Amino acid sequence: MRKVSPSTVGRLSIYLRVLSELDGLGAETVSSEELASRCGTTAAQVRKDLSFFGTFGKRGRGYAVEELISALRSILGLERRYRVALIGAGRIGVALLGYRDFQEQGFHIEAVFDADPKKVGQRWGGMTVRPDAELEQALAEEGIDIVIVAVPAEVAQSVVDRVVAAGVRAILNFAPTKLQVPAGVALKNVNMALELEGLSFALARESRPRTRRTA
Amino acid sequence: MRKVSPSTVGRLSIYLRVLSELDGLGAETVSSEELASRCGTTAAQVRKDLSFFGTFGKRGRGYAVEELISALRSILGLERRYRVALIGAGRIGVALLGYRDFQEQGFHIEAVFDADPKKVGQRWGGMTVRPDAELEQALAEEGIDIVIVAVPAEVAQSVVDRVVAAGVRAILNFAPTKLQVPAGVALKNVNMALELEGLSFALARESRPRTRRTA
């Protein structure tokens, strides 16, 4: 059980979501085939993904839904609570603050920061926006595990450098820029512009369809 | 020039962003080496990615920044304007509406819908929220190219089915659920919960570190 690809981890999250639905519907058991079709993948892929972490199924019977849910939550590290700080109280930041789902999933936003003096002191969803200058100290005091970066692209790298220097090992970046982090720091990006461009590419593709012949 | 992987397309978007920065800084030319290092990839990867679409560089000299920008914009289909509809005027939806960057990039939000009668008629960033019932008709009338789905997970699939039936071929999904679309419809997901779980996994990993020995 070594070397797990990010795609595998992403799929585990999807399996978990679908399993929760199935559990809600009262399903006790599920086959890799069934799970795969609901997750848009293949049965072999499901089994292979799970096999990296152990053996969870019963041959001839499938997977026990509740058991597999626990197993996945444990694998994904979702059994604990994470302390999250949000940097940037702009549009996206504020939208995230209102997003109750995070709390329920165990990701609790404990502090919000902004560099703009006009934003500092404002209250959002029970939190007061704190000044950028308090960042390093607050990260340590609050024992922050994960930082969400929701600042303009131009300043994102400098914010990340500070956060990393302060000892944070996990960052979720919403700024539309490629960030550099040292090894040992986990970085994930949420980039709507990039996804829109992917759609644009797909649309452009299909309007000049068929195979070949340009000249 | 056939079969282009999604990762290649994603990287093209990143190259474009970095090239725009370089252009802003007055750079006339850039080597694959330089571009790669700024994009967090390798020179060979850059050259290979570009080579799927043609030959853009000058040997011994590198790539002309402005030329490559145009080429990438053309490849990604960014030279035209896209008409976008937003479905769901909740927190995320409203945050997106205020996001001026999309407009500048050529993605214009032309209509906003919500199923909640309390939201219908509200104005956001110069747009009036329209009732869900008008969806199909409006998509056709406005000639919508891309739909952004920002509704609760439970109703996302039914919204997508309607949108696809209405002829839309590109969807950006913010609902935390795996959507099914027929072949020929491009679907991209922006899923913060999934990314947070990826971070959770990474953190869980490194707290039980080293290689092996659990029992």
Place this chain on the structure above:
DNA sequence: ATATGTGAACATTTTCACAGCT
């Protein structure tokens, strides 16, 4: 001299196919 474009080597990921439990 320098840096591209690319076939061939390598690595990783996905799929196949089947032995082995239940």
Place this chain on the structure above:
DNA sequence: AGCTGTGAAAATGTTCACATAT
């Protein structure tokens, strides 16, 4: 009989290394 777990095969994606152009 049914469905998992898993090596082996196939497909896909990345890196190397070098001939080639300026």
